[in-house]
Amino acid sequence: xxxxxxxxxxxxxxxxxxxxxxxxxxxxxxxxxxxxxxxxxxxxxxxxxxxxxxxxxxxxxxxxxxxxxxxxxxxxxxxxxxxxxxxxxxxxxxxxxxxxxxxxxxxxxxxxxxxxxxxxxxxxxxxxxxxxxxxxxxxxxxxxxxxxxxxxxxxxxxxxxxxxxxxxxxxxxxxxxxxxxxxxxxxxxxxxxxxxxxxxxxxxxxxxxxxxxxxxxxxxxxxxxxxxxxxxxxxxxxxxxxxxxxxxxxxxxxxxxxxxxxxxxxxxxxxxxxxxxxxxxxxxxxxxxxxxxxxxxxxxxxxxxxxxxxxxxxxxxxxxxxxxxxxxxxxxxxxxxxxxxxxxxxxxxxxxxxxxxxxxxxxxxxxxxxxxxxxxxxxxxxxxxxxxxxxxxxxxxxxxxxxxxxxxxxxxxxxxx
Amino acid sequence: xxxxxxxxxxxxxxxxxxxxxxxxxxxxxxxxxxxxxxxxxxxxxxxxxxxxxxxxxxxxxxxxxxxxxxxxxxxxxxxxxxxxxxxxxxxxxxxxxxxxxxxxxxxxxxxxxxxxxxxxxxxxxxxxxxxxxxxxxxxxxxxxxxxxxxxxxxxxxxxxxxxxxxxxxxxxxxxxxxxxxxxxxxxxxxxxxxxxxxxxxxxxxxxxxxxxxxxxxxxxxxxxxxxxxxxxxxxxxxxxxxxxxxxxxxxxxxxxxxxxxxxxxxxxxxxxxxxxxxxxxxxxxxxxxxxxxxxxxxxxxxxxxxxxxxxxxxxxxxxxxxxxxxxxxx
Numbered sequence: 001x002x003x004x005x006x007x008x009x010x011x012x013x014x015x016x017x018x019x020x021x022x023x024x025x026x027x028x029x030x031x032x033x034x035x036x037x038x039x040x041x042x043x044x045x046x047x048x049x050x051x052x053x054x055x056x057x058x059x060x061x062x063x064x065x066x067x068x069x070x071x072x073x074x075x076x077x078x079x080x081x082x083x084x085x086x087x088x089x090x091x092x093x094x095x096x097x098x099x100x101x102x103x104x105x106x107x108x109x110x111x112x113x114x115x116x117x118x119x120x121x122x123x124x125x126x127x128x129x130x131x132x133x134x135x136x137x138x139x140x141x142x143x144x145x146x147x148x149x150x151x152x153x154x155x156x157x158x159x160x161x162x163x164x165x166x167x168x169x170x171x172x173x174x175x176x177x178x179x180x181x182x183x184x185x186x187x188x189x190x191x192x193x194x195x196x197x198x199x200x201x202x203x204x205x206x207x208x209x210x211x212x213x214x215x216x217x218x219x220x221x222x223x224x225x226x227x228x229x230x231x232x233x234x235x236x237x238x239x240x241x242x243x244x245x246x247x248x249x250x251x252x253x254x255x256x257x258x259x260x261x262x263x264x265x266x267x268x269x270x271x272x273x274x275x276x277x278x279x280x281x282x283x284x285x286x287x288x289x290x291x292x293x294x295x296x297x298x299x300x301x302x303x304x305x306x307x308x309x310x311x312x313x314x315x316x317x318x319x320x321x322x323x324x325x326x327x328x329x330x331x332x333x334x335x336x337x338x339x340x341x342x343x344x345x346x347x348x349x350x351x352x353x354x355x356x357x358x359x360x361x362x363x364x365x366x367x368x369x370x371x372x373x374x375x376x377x378x379x380x381x382x383x384x385x386x387x388x389x390x391x392x393x394x395x396x397x398x399x400x401x402x403x404x405x406x407x408x409x410x411x412x413x414x415x416x417x
Numbered sequence: 418x419x420x421x422x423x424x425x426x427x428x429x430x431x432x433x434x435x436x437x438x439x440x441x442x443x444x445x446x447x448x449x450x451x452x453x454x455x456x457x458x459x460x461x462x463x464x465x466x467x468x469x470x471x472x473x474x475x476x477x478x479x480x481x482x483x484x485x486x487x488x489x490x491x492x493x494x495x496x497x498x499x500x501x502x503x504x505x506x507x508x509x510x511x512x513x514x515x516x517x518x519x520x521x522x523x524x525x526x527x528x529x530x531x532x533x534x535x536x537x538x539x540x541x542x543x544x545x546x547x548x549x550x551x552x553x554x555x556x557x558x559x560x561x562x563x564x565x566x567x568x569x570x571x572x573x574x575x576x577x578x579x580x581x582x583x584x585x586x587x588x589x590x591x592x593x594x595x596x597x598x599x600x601x602x603x604x605x606x607x608x609x610x611x612x613x614x615x616x617x618x619x620x621x622x623x624x625x626x627x628x629x630x631x632x633x634x635x636x637x638x639x640x641x642x643x644x645x646x647x648x649x650x651x652x653x654x655x656x657x658x659x660x661x662x663x664x665x666x667x668x669x670x671x672x673x674x675x676x677x678x679x680x681x682x683x684x685x686x687x688x689x690x691x692x693x694x695x696x697x698x699x700x701x702x703x704x705x706x707x708x709x710x711x712x713x714x715x716x717x718x719x720x721x722x723x724x725x726x727x728x729x730x731x732x733x734x735x736x737x738x739x740x741x742x743x744x745x746x747x
Binding site: 122125144149 | 673702703706746
């Protein structure tokens with residue numbers, strides 16, 4: 001049986017993908033699950049595995065091509081199989097917006113069953129699901145032929161108010177303890193992609209959208225504990241209970257608390273410009289960032305994060321604004337900011353978590369950080385390694401990504417795999 | 418004090434009389450509009466009141482008559498040309514579509530063509546295939562024209578006066594079944610906008626968008642649906658070019674369901690445009706059911722009165738479709 005290879009969706013903001021290198025040539029034997037090709041976006045490079053074992057045939061894209069998500073870029077056919085691809089790929093239009101960036105299209109039915117793409121739901125129901133963070137796949141439809149109507153979501157929201165999903169994405173799957181990436185306040189998991197592409201291919205990696213960020217809705221409770229709970233649940237659900245934790249800013253504080261939490265085991269801890277080491281922060285940043293509704297208003301606030309604006313990339317501002325119009329994130333992030341800051345000062349404190357760490361810990365600061373000042377890292381335990389970068393702001397993982405990649409390798413390599 | 422009532426035909430005549438009396442540039446043209454009083458007795462006694470120079474009988478040549486009207490409009494007159502049946506306007510297409518609609522654009526705005534074409538439209542009087550068509554959508558497809566279809570005596574008076582005053586060519590479709598319909602009509606001169614739909618009835622469960630006589634059938638259907646507990650919102654489009662998109666979009670955002678009803682042939686008709694307006698707008702995300710259309714059958718209008726009724730949407734058809742929509746059966 002022939003398996004189609006399609007351009008996967010790696011980012012909800014993107015309708016196209018840029019082909020990277022093929023890892024196999026036309027006519028080569030490929031093995032299911034092994035990396036078949038790479039794709040590139042403004043933010044990341046990503047590997048896509050072979051959907052099946054067989055021979056790579058009818059390769060229809062080469063490195064540098066920009067193709068719509070769902071485009072057919074080749075086929076894996078069985079050895080000796082007499083197969084001619086259809087003129088128009090029947091599956092192209094149905095390509096699953098698969099957040100794990102894998103082109104698994106083993107069976108026609110799988111494409112339908114998996115994603116909201118194949119579900120019967122009215123536009124109003126889809127909108128309600130988007131806005132309230134419900135998974136349509138979990139909802140039983142009461143309309144004709146089981147179509148999901150908006151009222152079906154109302155009932156489900158009343159009956160089971162906790163049907164909220166926390167978005168997560170395996171940046172890479174594989175054997176061994178994964179690295180778990182946790183982003184900061186007002187960011188999302190996409191922010192890890194530039195760093196991730198510099199990491200060696202040995203470790204699996206899981207990234208989480210904290211509630212109220214990216215594709216994760218915020219539940220009833222806007223609190224730091226709810227964020228920690230959500231991240232912990234994802235690790236347990238994904239079988240990533242033993243992991244190297246990497247957190248940035250608020251995500252650093254989440255990671256630090258997770259390292260002490262029951263049910264999960266932190267093999268190492270990397271805290272990048274973490275929150276919770278002191279009270280001081282920059283409340284004006286959060287106000288301004290969340291109020292900005294166009295690129296001109298947003299850019300100065302984004303630039304406050306770094307010393308060199310170029311390190312943010314040109315896609316960040318438009319992507320942030322687009323997300324705001326499509327998802328009710330601003331309100332959620334306002335609620336969280338209100339919960340996490342009191343009179344403009346941080347309310348969370350992770351210093352106890354770092355007093356006598358059982359795992360290797362690195363804390364990283366940029367000396368020009370204008371959100372969480374670097375001097376917060378003074379007076380930490382001697383067991384905590386402190387890395388300080390001159391001329392770097394609040395985003396070392398973007399501004400000094402090569403160095404950060406090296407530090408992560410040092411740390412994750414030092415942890416018990 | 419009850420408002421004064423006029424028939425739709427009387428309201429048109431009153432509008433024409435006000436325009437003729439108020440502006441010497443206004444004059445009427447058409448076949449048999451003088452002594453005979455018009456094919457549907459709309460112009461009536463206007464020839465006696467304003468004379469044959471201002472209420473001009475034209476030869477049986479729609480192309481010639483429309484051409485004279487367009488030419489007169491170019492020179493600054495305000496002609497109102499009556500077709501006996503909108504079907505016959507096909508003979509004058511060249512003047513309406515190629516000349517009247519184009520000249521202001523092609524001459525860089527140096528000229529205006531303030532002509533009005535009145536077109537009796539629709540079926541229901543046993544006129545058969547060549548005297549019963551609804552071709553509003555044909556003209557509404559042409560940039561440079563304004564196309565309206567008033568459904569009440571009050572609207573036809575106000576829209577006709579607005580059309581005569583409008584600097585661009587305006588086609589006023591008048592459904593033949595409406596000519597005898599009576600309704601309140603304000604005294605004196607007033608204008609009704611040429612670009613605004615009217616919400617004839619409010620409802621929460623579905624939106625029915627209709628034109629002309631179909632607006633009346635939709636209202637009758639809405640009465641019947643109300644007895645079943647279904648609240649239908651009825652939008653009378655009134656204008657087909659420009660079409661009042663915000664009215665449609667806002668209504669569908671409220672009701673989540675849309676039924677478009679029109680007498681013209683269903684395929685590629687007004688309902689297709691109404692549906693697309695919703696599908697392309699933010700109202701799409703509010704839909705709870707597929708959009709439905711009720712239009713004329715894909716055949717010429719038959720002569721047989723029984724078949725003639727079957728050929729275009731009737732009240733029962735509207736009730737049945739609306740019920741299926743509102744009850745979640747589609």
